[in-house]
Amino acid sequence: MQESKEKRKLPREFYTRHDILVIARELLGKLLVVPAADGSRVSGFIVETEAYIAPEDKASHAYNFRRTQRNESSYSIGGAVYVFFIYGMYFQFNVVTNVIDVPHVVLIRALEPFEGVEIMRERRKTANDKNLTSGPGKLCIALGIDRNLNNEDLLGEKIWIEESDFKVSGKNVMSGKRIGIDYAEEFAEKPWRFWVKDNLFVSRR
DNA sequence: CGCAGGATGGGCT
DNA sequence: GCCCATCCTGCGG
Numbered sequence: 001m002q003e004s005k006e007k008r009k010l011p012r013e014f015y016t017r018h019d020i021l022v023i024a025r026e027l028l029g030k031l032l033v034v035p036a037a038d039g040s041r042v043s044g045f046i047v048e049t050e051a052y053i054a055p056e057d058k059a060s061h062a063y064n065f066r067r068t069q070r071n072e073s074s075y076s077i078g079g080a081v082y083v084f085f086i087y088g089m090y091f092q093f094n095v096v097t098n099v100i101d102v103p104h105v106v107l108i109r110a111l112e113p114f115e116g117v118e119i120m121r122e123r124r125k126t127a128n129d130k131n132l133t134s135g136p137g138k139l140c141i142a143l144g145i146d147r148n149l150n151n152e153d154l155l156g157e158k159i160w161i162e163e164s165d166f167k168v169s170g171k172n173v174m175s176g177k178r179i180g181i182d183y184a185e186e187f188a189e190k191p192w193r194f195w196v197k198d199n200l201f202v203s204r205r
Numbered sequence: 206c207g208c209a210g211g212a213t214g215g216g217c218t
Numbered sequence: 219g220c221c222c223a224t225c226c227t228g229c230g231g
Contacts, residue, residue, distance in 0.1 A: 050223070059223070061216095070216060087224050088213030094223090107223060137224045180223050203224095206231085217221085 008162040012155060015078030020097045020104040024051040025194050027095065027106060027161070029168035031114060034143040034159045042119050042143050044111030044133050045166045048195040048202045050178045052094075054103045059184035062103035073151035074103040081159060083140075083150040090137030093145050095154065095161070109136045109179070109193075111143075112166075112201045135203045172197045179204060 010030065017023060033043040054062035054074075061071040061084070074082045074096055082094040082105050094105040111133040113120055120132045120142040133139040140146065145159070154160050175191045182188050195202045 052223075061223085066217095068216075084223085085215065087222065088215075090224050092223060109223085131225095135224070178223075183221090184223095207229105209227105209229090211227090212225090215222100218219095 008164075009155065010079075010161050010163065012077075012079050015095065015097050015154065016099055017078070018098055018102075020051045020053055020106065021192065023095075023097050024049045024106045024192070025173055027108070028173060028194060028196055029164060029166040031162040031164040031166070032108065032111060032143070032159075033115075033162060034145060034149075035157075036116060036119055036144065040116055040119070042116030043114045044139065044143070045114055045164060046108055046110075046161075047112050047199040048108075048110035049193070050107040050109055051192040051194075052105050052107060053192070056187075057184070057190075058187045059178060059181040060103065060105075062105075065103070071103070074105050075101050076151060078104075079154045081149050081152045081154060083145060083147055085147060086137070091140040091146050092136045093140055093143075093149075107136060108139065110134050110195070110199075110201050110203045111139045112199060113142070130200060134201045168196055 027046050027049050030046050036042050052060040054060035055065045077100045078097045080096040094107050098104040113132050133142045152158050174197050175194050178193045
């Protein structure tokens, strides 16, 4: 049992590929898992992603290879976790891709809840299950993702991503401009946001 | 339903 | 000192 679970964890080679747009699309339907304090699983299927492609991308924290204490983990090897704090209240969870010192990251913007839904309800304090994980800040609250997970490895035991039976066919992958980056000039228009067509948990429809 | 405004604090120009 | 890769509430129609 343990062994078959391990086999479903995405391997390093999934993340270290160079084409981040392929990875951002392929992450749709994969299962993001964070164990709770009692060891039970809290998880959801990824249904919305965005690619941030530094050094060219003016929307990226690592634009022009800007390198600070805050964004340092985005320079780690593919498969690392980049978590940052935003708007004084929220965290955002990103998957680092490519090789060391290439700061490509995929922001996970929405999940469809799967395991540990009762724990998510307690953490989110919302009456409506549609609000549990339908946004980048919401899903971090629901899964308990905060700065403690920054620069963790998705091949470790604190947080990881698994293969799943939630299959997303090519015709169900939609793309469009990214959210909340109007300042990024010509990069604001790039169609680097991906989502599962008609999925209820996508943050904006 | 849509939209405006407030919450709230760390990072960076 | 200003700017956020956001969320929630309350108000108007």
